[in-house]
Amino acid sequence: MTISNEIINKKWVLKKRPIGMANKSDFELQEEQMDDISENEIILKNKFISFDPTQRGWLNDAPGYLPPVQIDEVVRAMGVGEVVESKNDQYQVGDLVIGFTGWQTYNKTVPSDTGRFRKLSDKFPIPTTLNVLGATGITAYYGMVELGQVKEGMNVLVSGAAGATGSVAAQIAKLNGCNVIGIAGGESKCSWLKNDCGLDEVIDYKNSNVADELKTKAKNGIDLFFDNVGGEILESALNHINLNAKVLLCGGISGYNSTEPLPGPRNLMNLVIRRATIEGFLVMDYLPNSQKALEQLEEYLKNNQLKHQEDILTGIENCPDALNRLFTGQNIGKQLVEV
Numbered sequence: 604m605t606i607s608n609e610i611i612n613k614k615w616v617l618k619k620r621p622i623g624m625a626n627k628s629d630f631e632l633q634e635e636q637m638d639d640i641s642e643n644e645i646i647l648k649n650k651f652i653s654f655d656p657t658q659r660g661w662l663n664d665a666p667g668y669l670p671p672v673q674i675d676e677v678v679r680a681m682g683v684g685e686v687v688e689s690k691n692d693q694y695q696v697g698d699l700v701i702g703f704t705g706w707q708t709y710n711k712t713v714p715s716d717t718g719r720f721r722k723l724s725d726k727f728p729i730p731t732t733l734n735v736l737g738a739t740g741i742t743a744y745y746g747m748v749e750l751g752q753v754k755e756g757m758n759v760l761v762s763g764a765a766g767a768t769g770s771v772a773a774q775i776a777k778l779n780g781c782n783v784i785g786i787a788g789g790e791s792k793c794s795w796l797k798n799d800c801g802l803d804e805v806i807d808y809k810n811s812n813v814a815d816e817l818k819t820k821a822k823n824g825i826d827l828f829f830d831n832v833g834g835e836i837l838e839s840a841l842n843h844i845n846l847n848a849k850v851l852l853c854g855g856i857s858g859y860n861s862t863e864p865l866p867g868p869r870n871l872m873n874l875v876i877r878r879a880t881i882e883g884f885l886v887m888d889y890l891p892n893s894q895k896a897l898e899q900l901e902e903y904l905k906n907n908q909l910k911h912q913e914d915i916l917t918g919i920e921n922c923p924d925a926l927n928r929l930f931t932g933q934n935i936g937k938q939l940v941e942v
């Protein structure tokens with residue numbers, strides 16, 4: 604018996620390429636009847652969709668690390684779904700699966716072909732799995748531990764520190780005995796970082812001047828800068844790097860909606876003077892071997908050592924809004940849509 608013919612999928616497709624911030628009219632919410640399921644396929648009923656700033660880049664017709672989402676294609680996104688029908692021996696009805704589910708209520712896929720789906724245990728709630736145990740938490744782990752080599756006594760600066768990636772990165776640095784400064788927008792995000800996450804110093808970039816604040820708050824300089832923001836914040840931080848410092852470029856969200864090419868930091872010569880390195884990285888390269896990161900992150904969670912927040916909107920109709928919240932800072936922690 605097949606239930607696929609009874610399923611109506613609601614899906615957001617890209618209708619035109621956004622200029623600047625995405626507009627709801629750049630997308631269209633469509634309904635379609637699901638086709639019959641074929642050999643090796645599974646049908647997922649999506650439960651949660653993850654919103655990540657990089658999704659904005661996928662909407663541009665520009666070369667990137669993944670191909671652009673095409674016009675009339677479902678908007679690409681990670682998510683978690685439950686198998687509701689399976690013609691694949693590896694997957695049973697009821698299994699939870701994480702992968703590129705997209706902005707839609709159902710999807711049909713051959714999971715082993717794409718390599719972009721994996722089964723999930725139900726050890727942690729799904730929102731935690733998409734946050735600390737998802738791509739953002741794994742990014743934070745590999746950035747801080749493998750590339751940043753955090754160790755006791757280091758002076759660490761994290762921008763975008765209250766977000767999904769930044770908050771885990773900053774807390775991993777704290778758990779490794781570093782002195783950690785976080786930069787975030789607004790009083791309540793900064794107070795969460797200081798009082799709940801235990802950061803040593805915070806800078807509210809929306810209500811103070813980062814360049815001035817760093818003069819006092821980073822008086823011992825910066826050994827490791829985990830940058831999620833780029834732009835002026837990156838330039839200000841480069842003025843305070845120590846000898847042999849490392850600058851990790853995780854992201855540059857301040858420029859993702861820019862319609863003009865962005866100016867580079869004017870003080871790159873500081874890297875020469877301080878014999879520092881600057882390195883970009885992508886979590887995609889680490890996902891196939893994420894076991895080590897997941898074990899450590901699960902351990903932190905079990906010991907209640909990592910604070911985390913999920914910001915959940917309910918209903919597939921909220922996808923375009925959920926994306927934009929990342930760029931206005933409305934999201935309090937990991938942005939998700941519960942389908």
Ligand SMILES: NC(=O)c1ccc[n+]([C@@H]2O[C@H](COP(=O)([O-])OP(=O)(O)OC[C@H]3O[C@@H](n4cnc5c(N)ncnc54)[C@H](OP(=O)(O)O)[C@@H]3O)[C@@H](O)[C@H]2O)c1
Pocket residue numbers: 654655656657738739742763764765766767768769786787788789792831832852853854855856857858884885886887928929930931932933934936937938
């Ligand atoms: N390299 C990788 O593989 C990888 C993987 C995952 C994420 N990332 C990067 O990590 C960064 C954070 O991603 P996330 O998924 O964890 O999102 P997030 O931090 O949970 O949400 C985005 C946050 O960025 C901040 N923001 C937005 N516009 C800003 C601006 N103009 N200036 C300063 N801050 C701004 C906002 O926080 P405030 O309220 O504090 O402004 C917002 O809450 C992004 O740059 C993303 O591309 C990279």
